[in-house]
Amino acid sequence: MAEYDPQAIERKWQARWDADRAFEADPDPSKLKYYVLEMLPYPSGTMHMGHMRNYTIGDVIARYRRMQGFHVIHPMGWDAFGLPAENAAIQRGIHPREWTNTNIESFKRVCRRFGFSYDWRREISTCEPEYYRWNQWFFLRMLERGIAYRKRSRVNWCPKCQTVLANEQVVNGCCWRHEDTPVEAKEIEQWFLRITQYADELLETLDQLEDGWPERVLTMQRNWIGKSRGTRIRFTVDDPRGNRGEFIEVFTTRIDTIYGASAVILAPNHPLVEKLLGYAGTKSLYWTRLLRLRQASVKTEDIATAEKEGIDLGWHAINPFNGEKIPIWVGNFVLMEYGTGAVMCVPAHDERDFEFATKYGLAKPIVVQPDEDKPLTPESLDAAFTEYGKSVNSGPYSGLPSERAIEKMTADAEARGFAKGEIIFRLKDWGISRQRYWGTPIPVLFCEKCGVVAVPDKDLPVVLPTITKFSGTGQSPLASVPEFVNVKCPKCGGAARRETDTMDTFIDSSWYFYRYADAHNDKAPFDPAIVRYWLPVDQYIGGIVHAILHLLYTRFFCKVMRDLGLVNHDEPVKRLFTQGLVLKGGTAMSKSKGNVVGAEDMAQKYGCDTGRLYTLFAAPPEKDLEWSEQAIEGCARFLQRVHRLVSRHADLLSKAPAGSGLGVSLDSATPKEKALLRKAHQVLRRVTNDFESRWHFNSATALLMELVNEIQTQEPLEEGVRPEVAREIFELLTLMLAPMVPHLAEELWEMMGRTQQTLAHSRWPQFVPQLAAEDQVEVVVQVNGRVKRRIQVEAGLGEAELVERVLSEPKIMKLLDGQRIFKRIVVPDKLVNVVLR
């Protein structure tokens, strides 16, 4: 009997799949397509179990869908631009391209080693000109439409990365790659993509994803976009020494509380602050204190807990509703980046204003009263009342409910010209310039005469030149390559300089899965007709880390592509699955923490099927998974057991024609056959359900283990099991194993004499209810809801009959001892509850 030799089996079947081109699929309108996608990896160092888990989940789904007859596209590629490659170059003197390609080779080798069913013809690598030229093409289209634009602004600078970060790439005030490195503020001129133009739609179409995306991710995106409906109100600055026409615009969602405003507060870096101090000649007086307010900590935890601080500027603003003069302050809690950089301070109805007013002794007029509770009084007010209620002390608006007051006051204020209803978003435009080398060159030139000039399409790609010196000084490395920088202006022929910043690598990953559909197109990013067949993605699988970053950007790109007429859907991904992390010692595997288990080492030790099975069995896929050497041994044992089991019965199985089991009638079946067929079909029903709706591969695996256990308890099969029945059972087992442990399944299939076709395209078996049905069931007998006895009865008894049978059972009669029965609850085939009371 041949031992289970995973290495040999795995090589053998991988070669066979390659020869069969088993996983290649091209558009075929007669077939239902299914797009399975795993987030493309950044190939750094070696592939670890975290990656491997991601791809295993995707592969099981791809293989299962294929067995269901779907036309499956399942591609893989490489997120190949990015900082680690450049840092490796600086530290070790290896060119980023070389470092990256070595890693890609290694990742690809491991992917093949695990038998992931990718269509490798579609492989892309984002650092190749054939790919990034389309990044440039998209950028130019956005430039034409005003979606890409250039501006000078305060940006997030990571001193470790030596480059700018987008807002989404700042986590807790620190760089998303360097969680202990606070970002610094820097004024830089850079390129932005006007994602805010789509803010409303990015929010609206999240509703379409309700059924397919985790609620968590949807919530995070909604919060990030941060839509807020309110009013922009203009307060005139009271100017006793002449009218300079200064005014302050505040944004508020609660215009109804304006009669309760006791100050206007400006952000410390609001331009008007210095102006007003200048007018009054009081700059020197306030300057030190003002600087202190401006030096807010960047750590967000600190910000939230920081004490409110302010400075009374000595100026007043006029409340446009009642003409009242209220002081103008500067406050450290007012953000220049949000709204108008100025707020009206309504202490009685805003928590922050309450705190501020308490500290500085500002008045707290009450202008909203709660609906039910007893009315607020200045004496009883110990916290801000921020809910809606009824307006009071608000001139003509007194008595209105808050909602009405907001509407009416906004309308009136608009009519009188000092306010405007407005919707603002927390979302900011996406800053995409990076002062680094290893990325897509931004295809524009700066001409002395013509200004900013787009590189003409025909000159794409703007190829990233090969450079050899990497300093990491924060200067764009491309600036030091004269042959790259100095060009002729395509418009006027005069001298021009190329843009030397490169694009954020999140551009690369925003549309890569469209490129997979038509990976070698050299006329366009892709052929819209092909994309119409394959896209949108039916199932995307990846980590929760990308809940905002990548998934927001890619949704934005989809909408831009739609507006360019390239695609006809609004959302790129129908269903999203966020898998859990692979932990070791309680933390996520990562190179920096030194706790990685290499996928290749693992495959070498146990075989990849064992590795696949372990990651599927150890936890449901959405949960984190703690790596355990002991538990993986259990999976290895199980596969060995299955292999031995089939080996042992090869003779018996060879006596039956293939696929003959279905005709077996239960009437003529032996008890052993009945037991086996029942178990097999019960397992099939539940495994199919786990695959279909929940992807609980852990319980599916447990069920298959149960089936194997059952087969073993029915041994020897030669006695009492006909070959065709044995065959049916073993084929069911093998087909169900196929998506999870495909190599072993193929081998078993062959051992059973099936040689014509691989399992890759075999059909998923059909559940037969009659075969799963039990003819004896165990019924639980409860007294007053507590389980007392269990009895065997034939299945399918009616309620009355079942009660009759239960009550006539001697051991039940003894239990009840003639007591009066108050009530009976009957669940056929399951339970009888006798209520005595």
Place this chain on the structure above:
RNA sequence: GCGGAAGUGGCGGAAUUGGCAGACGCGCCAGCCUUAGGAGCUGGUGGCCGAAAGGCCGUAGGGGUUCGAGUCCCUUCUUCCGCACCA
């Protein structure tokens, strides 16, 4: 602080709609086989009481709805995640 998810044996985790809690695996215990076992096989394994039959307790704590609750409701606690002066 706000929002969300979760809490089940020694461990990972099952339990589809309110109907047998702990499937399956790991670990552990006992036995078989073996020159040997870090291999294989058999059996046991939530806690307490009991020789056994059986009984009692048990899904973070408390309360409730129900004939019946891991599952539904209220409440407290804990953990994890997200947001964090967003006006």
